[in-house]
Amino acid sequence: MNPADVAQSVLPLTSSDLSLLTLFLHAHWIVKLVMIGLMVCSVWVWAIAIDKTVLYTRSRKAMDRFETAFWSGQSLEELYRSLSSKPNHSMAALFVAAMREWKRSFEGSPQKSFAGLQMRIEKVMQVTIAREVERLERRLLVLATVGSAGPFVGLFGTVWGIMTSFQSIAASKNTSLAVVAPGIAEALFATAIGLVAAIPATIFYNKFAGEVNKQAQRLEGFADEFAAILSRQIDERG
Amino acid sequence: MQIKTASAISTGLHVLVLAWATLSFNSKPFETTPAESLPVDIVSEKEFSQLTKGIKDAPKPIEKPKPVVEKKAEEPPKPVEEIKPKIDEKREVAPNKEMKAETPPPDPIADKIKPQDKPPEPAKPLAQAQPQPLPPKRPPMPKPPQKQPEFSPDKIAALLDKRDPTRKSVTGAELNSAPSLGTASGAAAQLSQSEIDALKARLYALWSPPAGAQDASNVQIMIRIRFKRDGTLATGPQVITSGSGPVFNAMRDSAVRAVLVGQPYTMLRPEHYDTWQEIDFVFDSSKMYSDIPVRRQ
Numbered sequence: 001m002n003p004a005d006v007a008q009s010v011l012p013l014t015s016s017d018l019s020l021l022t023l024f025l026h027a028h029w030i031v032k033l034v035m036i037g038l039m040v041c042s043v044w045v046w047a048i049a050i051d052k053t054v055l056y057t058r059s060r061k062a063m064d065r066f067e068t069a070f071w072s073g074q075s076l077e078e079l080y081r082s083l084s085s086k087p088n089h090s091m092a093a094l095f096v097a098a099m100r101e102w103k104r105s106f107e108g109s110p111q112k113s114f115a116g117l118q119m120r121i122e123k124v125m126q127v128t129i130a131r132e133v134e135r136l137e138r139r140l141l142v143l144a145t146v147g148s149a150g151p152f153v154g155l156f157g158t159v160w161g162i163m164t165s166f167q168s169i170a171a172s173k174n175t176s177l178a179v180v181a182p183g184i185a186e187a188l189f190a191t192a193i194g195l196v197a198a199i200p201a202t203i204f205y206n207k208f209a210g211e212v213n214k215q216a217q218r219l220e221g222f223a224d225e226f227a228a229i230l231s232r233q234i235d236e237r238g
Numbered sequence: 239m240q241i242k243t244a245s246a247i248s249t250g251l252h253v254l255v256l257a258w259a260t261l262s263f264n265s266k267p268f269e270t271t272p273a274e275s276l277p278v279d280i281v282s283e284k285e286f287s288q289l290t291k292g293i294k295d296a297p298k299p300i301e302k303p304k305p306v307v308e309k310k311a312e313e314p315p316k317p318v319e320e321i322k323p324k325i326d327e328k329r330e331v332a333p334n335k336e337m338k339a340e341t342p343p344p345d346p347i348a349d350k351i352k353p354q355d356k357p358p359e360p361a362k363p364l365a366q367a368q369p370q371p372l373p374p375k376r377p378p379m380p381k382p383p384q385k386q387p388e389f390s391p392d393k394i395a396a397l398l399d400k401r402d403p404t405r406k407s408v409t410g411a412e413l414n415s416a417p418s419l420g421t422a423s424g425a426a427a428q429l430s431q432s433e434i435d436a437l438k439a440r441l442y443a444l445w446s447p448p449a450g451a452q453d454a455s456n457v458q459i460m461i462r463i464r465f466k467r468d469g470t471l472a473t474g475p476q477v478i479t480s481g482s483g484p485v486f487n488a489m490r491d492s493a494v495r496a497v498l499v500g501q502p503y504t505m506l507r508p509e510h511y512d513t514w515q516e517i518d519f520v521f522d523s524s525k526m527y528s529d530i531p532v533r534r535q
Contacts (some may be wrong), residue, residue, distance in 0.1 A: 020260045039252070046248035051241050139241075 034157030147202030154194015161187025
């Protein structure tokens with residue numbers, strides 16, 4: 001069999017050829033739509049997964065570094081000066097926000113207002129934590145949605161494909177397996193893509209939700225400790 | 239890391255996976271090994287109706303060879319051969335066997351002479367314990383050689399067989415009385431179709447209803463027939479169907495006559511006597527001229 005013959009036999013896609021491309025091309029346009037949508041979902045899910053994995057890894061490492069620096073006895077003023085220009089992770093942002101509020105209360109106004117300082121600092125830190133957690137959680141809902149709805153969308157494509165294939169079976173008045181099989185295969189392809197998109201989405205969502213939870217806890221803990229330190233400072237100065 | 243970079247990476251991965259899937263997911267047709275042709279035995283209707291029911295743990299026919307008599311069911315009936323009892327080979331002692339085998343035609347003279355040649359060996363129990371050379375031949379004894387087998391050390395096993403030396407081997411019809419690997423749905427304890435047909439054919443052949451009653455197509459007369467084991471009637475035929483009128487009476491009487499005339503019913507095999515001990519036979523005038531099985535007998 002020379003290459004020319006192979007090309008000759010491959011080029012016209014007969015109905016007995018059941019490669020994935022043929023399955024896609026022969027499908028009904030609604031099934032095609034479902035397949036394309038699920039493919040896009042899968043691409044997006046994996047993009048989010050890659051993005052979040054990198055983000056969380058970096059964030060965790062930065063937090064480790066910051067905590068070592070924070071508890072090393074280094075002056076908080078120096079730490080603030082080195083970080084205030086661009087706080088590049090959640091804990092730094094938290095620290096910078098609290099320090100900024102502290103400095104503003106001490107340096108900005110001539111008369112020192114200690115009365116509500118403790119409360120203000122806690123407020124600022126809570127807001128910052130909420131913002132940072134929101135940043136960490138961004139796009140995770142996409143994963144949850146794809147994970148839960150993907151199989152249904154795929155199933156819809158399958159049902160539609162089987163419906164149309166049964167209609168064509170009825171039209172051709174032939175029930176041999178060779179007639180039935182391609183339609184069923186292309187219909188099931190939709191469910192396959194739905195599962196391909198949904199399974200990683202669900203797994204990644206669970207993993208990332210746990211990760212976000214852990215980091216939020218860590219931020220809360222740091223905020224409480226830092227608030228305690230600042231509170232002691234306030235009491236000493238006041 | 240920007241989400242755009244991640245999207246690009248993800249898209250690249252998907253393209254790679256799809257390309258691989260497209261290339262490798264080509265469906266290969268199932269390899270179907272062509273089925274080998276099987277020899278098929280055509281079983282006739284008669285053979286099928288005589289299938290006996292089997293049990294699962296029956297010994298294989300090879301392991302347990304069948305009794306001496308071959309099944310003769312398919313051949314044209316040879317009454318002499320089938321009726322004649324056969325002597326079991328095991329019990330036969332050498333002289334008889336050889337004599338039988340070597341005398342081709344029944345020669346009356348030779349038959350008379352040969353038993354005289356055979357020394358009637360007294361089968362003493364002691365003889366088995368101390369085998370001794372054969373004693374000199376004695377004057378002829380009037381006993382038949384079957385009763386007085388000659389002692390020979392090679393035949394001790396046969397001599398030890400305490401069963402009746404003239405017992406009959408099973409003959410044709412009882413050949414498969416031992417459980418064998420039969421069919422799951424065979425029903426041995428029932429009248430086979432051929433027996434029923436034979437009985438029906440015989441009774442219908444003997445039944446001559448009055449000529450005018452042939453038009454009465456719906457008359458059915460059920461007669462209870464009780465048989466004895468030899469196929470004759472145990473009691474008189476008992477008419478079960480009740481009816482009245484001259485036509486019915488005439489047909490009933492003719493049916494009773496047919497039952498009486500037809501005995502003995504030799505087509506009913508005595509092994510199944512339980513099943514045909516009592517038969518309710520229906521004479522149906524509508525089937526009289528259409529359904530008579532002519533093929534058998």
